[in-house]
Amino acid sequence: MADSLAELRAKINAFVHERDWDQFHSPKNLAMAMIVEAAELVEHFQWDTLEESRELTPEKREQVSHELADTFVYLLRIAEVLELDLIAAANTKIALNAQKYPVNKAKGSNAKYTKYQENE
Amino acid sequence: MADSLAELRAKINAFVHERDWDQFHSPKNLAMAMIVEAAELVEHFQWDTLEESRELTPEKREQVSHELADTFVYLLRIAEVLELDLIAAANTKIALNAQKYPVNKAKGSNAKYTKYQENE
Amino acid sequence: MADSLAELRAKINAFVHERDWDQFHSPKNLAMAMIVEAAELVEHFQWDTLEESRELTPEKREQVSHELADTFVYLLRIAEVLELDLIAAANTKIALNAQKYPVNKAKGSNAKYTKYQENE
Amino acid sequence: MADSLAELRAKINAFVHERDWDQFHSPKNLAMAMIVEAAELVEHFQWDTLEESRELTPEKREQVSHELADTFVYLLRIAEVLELDLIAAANTKIALNAQKYPVNKAKGSNAKYTKYQENE
Numbered sequence: 001m002a003d004s005l006a007e008l009r010a011k012i013n014a015f016v017h018e019r020d021w022d023q024f025h026s027p028k029n030l031a032m033a034m035i036v037e038a039a040e041l042v043e044h045f046q047w048d049t050l051e052e053s054r055e056l057t058p059e060k061r062e063q064v065s066h067e068l069a070d071t072f073v074y075l076l077r078i079a080e081v082l083e084l085d086l087i088a089a090a091n092t093k094i095a096l097n098a099q100k101y102p103v104n105k106a107k108g109s110n111a112k113y114t115k116y117q118e119n120e
Numbered sequence: 121m122a123d124s125l126a127e128l129r130a131k132i133n134a135f136v137h138e139r140d141w142d143q144f145h146s147p148k149n150l151a152m153a154m155i156v157e158a159a160e161l162v163e164h165f166q167w168d169t170l171e172e173s174r175e176l177t178p179e180k181r182e183q184v185s186h187e188l189a190d191t192f193v194y195l196l197r198i199a200e201v202l203e204l205d206l207i208a209a210a211n212t213k214i215a216l217n218a219q220k221y222p223v224n225k226a227k228g229s230n231a232k233y234t235k236y237q238e239n240e
Numbered sequence: 241m242a243d244s245l246a247e248l249r250a251k252i253n254a255f256v257h258e259r260d261w262d263q264f265h266s267p268k269n270l271a272m273a274m275i276v277e278a279a280e281l282v283e284h285f286q287w288d289t290l291e292e293s294r295e296l297t298p299e300k301r302e303q304v305s306h307e308l309a310d311t312f313v314y315l316l317r318i319a320e321v322l323e324l325d326l327i328a329a330a331n332t333k334i335a336l337n338a339q340k341y342p343v344n345k346a347k348g349s350n351a352k353y354t355k356y357q358e359n360e
Numbered sequence: 361m362a363d364s365l366a367e368l369r370a371k372i373n374a375f376v377h378e379r380d381w382d383q384f385h386s387p388k389n390l391a392m393a394m395i396v397e398a399a400e401l402v403e404h405f406q407w408d409t410l411e412e413s414r415e416l417t418p419e420k421r422e423q424v425s426h427e428l429a430d431t432f433v434y435l436l437r438i439a440e441v442l443e444l445d446l447i448a449a450a451n452t453k454i455a456l457n458a459q460k461y462p463v464n465k466a467k468g469s470n471a472k473y474t475k476y477q478e479n480e
Contacts, residue, residue, distance in 0.1 A: 001211050005125050008210055015214060019221060020228040024407050027184070028165040028173035032268075032406040034191070035158040035275060039399030041198075042155050045148040046392040047350035047384050049290060053148035056202070064147070065204050068195060069213035071154070072206055075191060078161075082176070084185050086192055090128055091121050093189035094135060101139060108140040110287035144287050152286040155395060159279030166272040167264050167470035169410060230407035241451050245365050248450055255454060259461060260468040267424070268405040268413035274431070275398040281438075282395050285388040293388035296442070304387070305444050308435065309453035311394070312446055315431060318401075322416070324425050326432055330368055331361050333429035334375060341379060348380040 005087065009076050016077070025081055034074035041067040125207065129196050136197070145201055154194035161187040245327065249316050256317070265321055274314035281307040365447065369436050376437070385441055394434035401427040 002008035016022055044064055045053045056064060079086045100113040122128035136142055164184055165173045176184060199206045220233040242248035256262055284304055285293045296304060319326045340353040362368035376382055404424055405413045416424060439446045460473040 002207060005207070008207055011214065012210075015218070018223050019226045021226075021230075023228075024230050026170040026173050027176075028168055028170055029406055031158070031162045031165050031173075032272065032402050035155065035162050036399045036403045036406060038151070038155040038158045038191075039396050039402075042151045042392050042399075043396045045151050046389055046396060048148055050146040050148055053146050053151075054201070056147075061202070061204075064202065065209045066213050066216075068199060068204060068206060069209040071158075071191075071195060072210050073213065075188060075195065079188060081174070082181070082184065084181075084188060086188065087122065087125070087128055089185045089189040090132075090192050093186050093193065094131065096186075098135070103138050106139045106141075108143075110141075110144050149286055152282050152392065156279045156283045156286060159276045159282075162272050162279075163276045166269055166276060242447060245447070248447055251454065252450075255458070258463050259466045261466075261470075263468075264470050266410040266413050267416075268408055268410050271398070271402045271405050271413075275395065275402050278391070278395040278398045278431075282391045285391050288388055290386040290388050293386050293391075294441070296387075301442070301444075304442065305449045306453050306456075308439060308444060308446060309449040311398075311431075312435060312450050313453065315428065315435065319428060321414070322421070322424065324421075324428060326428065327362060327365070327368055329425045329429040330372075330432050333426050333433065334371065336426075338375070343378050346379045346381075348383075350381075350384050 005076075009080060012073055012076055013080060025077055027078055027082055030074055030078045030081065034071055034078065037067055037070035037074060041071065125196075129200060132193055132196055133200060145197055147198055147202055150194055150198045150201065154191055154198065157187055157190035157194060161191065245316075249320060252313055252316055253320060265317055267318055267322055270314055270318045270321065274311060274318065277307055277310040277314060281311065365436075369440060372433055372436055373440060385437055387438055387442055390434055390438045390441065394431060394438065397427055397430035397434060401431065 002011045016025065041064065044060060044067065075086070078084075079089075105116045106113075122131045136145065161184065164180060164187065195206070198204075199209075225236050226233075242251045256265065281304065284300060284307065315326070318324075319329075345356045346353075362371045376385065401424065404420060404427065436446070438444075439449075465476045466473075
């Protein structure tokens with residue numbers, strides 16, 4: 001069992017190396033594989049109301065868990081082959097988002113940040 | 121700075137709560153938001169050859185890093201609202217994948233596992 | 241102005257040839273480009289309720305129209321480079337769907353067809 | 361057999377009405393369904409080289425044809441529920457693209473149009 005992000009990343013790398021799959025794992029291919037998994041998640045919710053999507057049967061919850069895991073695995077692989085630190089990248093992006101979506105303007109609003117700039 | 125997955129998750133939750141965005145974060149909406157970010161990643165590679173996708177300019181590398189971060193943030197939010205443990209989900213799924221893709225059959229092959237089953 | 245599907249297809253082909261873009265239009269690349277456009281459509285609706293997505297402002301309606309057009313253009317290009325007839329393909333697939341989703345079982349239900357088969 | 365876009369659209373509408381599925385066909389839900397189909401197309405090409413994606417086995421060609429058809433059907437449904445004319449939308453968008461990608465700048469280049477603007 002991998003207990004941390006670093007251990008999980010190492011485990012996935014080993015899985016890939018054992019199967020000699022590095023040759024297929026260009027960023028282009030991995031980005032395609034990741035969006036396919038993201039779409040399998042979307043499929044679970046496509047006919048749900050917003051409320052229904054919050055209340056999953058145990059069976060659907062398990063399937064959703066698998067799709068999230070698959071998306072996560074490919075995300076980690078892309079970070080790996082591009083030698084990017086996902087945690088650092090997320091910290092950086094959240095700081096940028098905090099500027100784009102200041103609390104006083106964004107609170108309770110689902111508008112895209114470009115809407116605030118139009119109105120300035 | 122969040123240094124671990126748990127810290128990052130807490131930081132993102134705080135970001136969302138401050139903006140009163142929990143109301144928009146149904147799994148259905150979050151799955152849509154995540155695939156939009158995954159597509160922004162795909163866009164960076166859509167006209168690249170496989171080789172070109174491995175060699176990014178510093179500018180493109182930074183943009184790709186932002187798209188990965190955005191995808192990661194929404195992945196963490198979906199796990200949060202569904203109360204799923206992403207690391208545990210990944211461990212479970214990797215164990216399933218190891219059964220679907222045994223090393224002796226999958227080595228060096230990019231075929232889908234259903235292909236092995238057809239041939240059994 | 242192209243007035244029919246055939247004229248539109250010819251117009252798009254001419255657009256691509258003039259720019260010498262056929263070299264980039266492998267099915268793999270075009271499938272990526274199409275999903276990027278489909279995601280731009282998804283983005284317009286990601287925070288909407290189901291009801292809100294039915295009632296668009298004129299500005300949003302125009303943007304949605306552009307995303308649909310872009311998706312359509314890439315769909316036509318993929319059909320072109322693979323020499324597939326989209327209308328014929330749709331006729332064939334609708335006939336298959338009619339078998340998978342018989343009216344007596346599917347009426348008023350949003351379940352996937354595999355659900356009917358489980359219960360047989 | 362539907363022979364034209366208008367006939368196909370009418371046929372799909374009848375299919376949906378018979379099953380009482382209009383209730384599920386909000387633009388939000390349909391956009392999700394369409395991207396899921398677009399991703400099933402992407403999946404067929406995710407591990408292919410660009411060259412491999414141009415040369416399909418008859419079996420894969422048929423599967424690809426089904427995914428294109430499914431994407432097309434949802435595209436037509438979205439246009440239907442939003443009362444948009446796809447052919448007109450495509451004509452409009454191609455005219456805009458012709459301005460964004462003038463032949464003298466875009467010829468043989470896979471750069472995004474924003475690149476030309478930067479260099480002006």
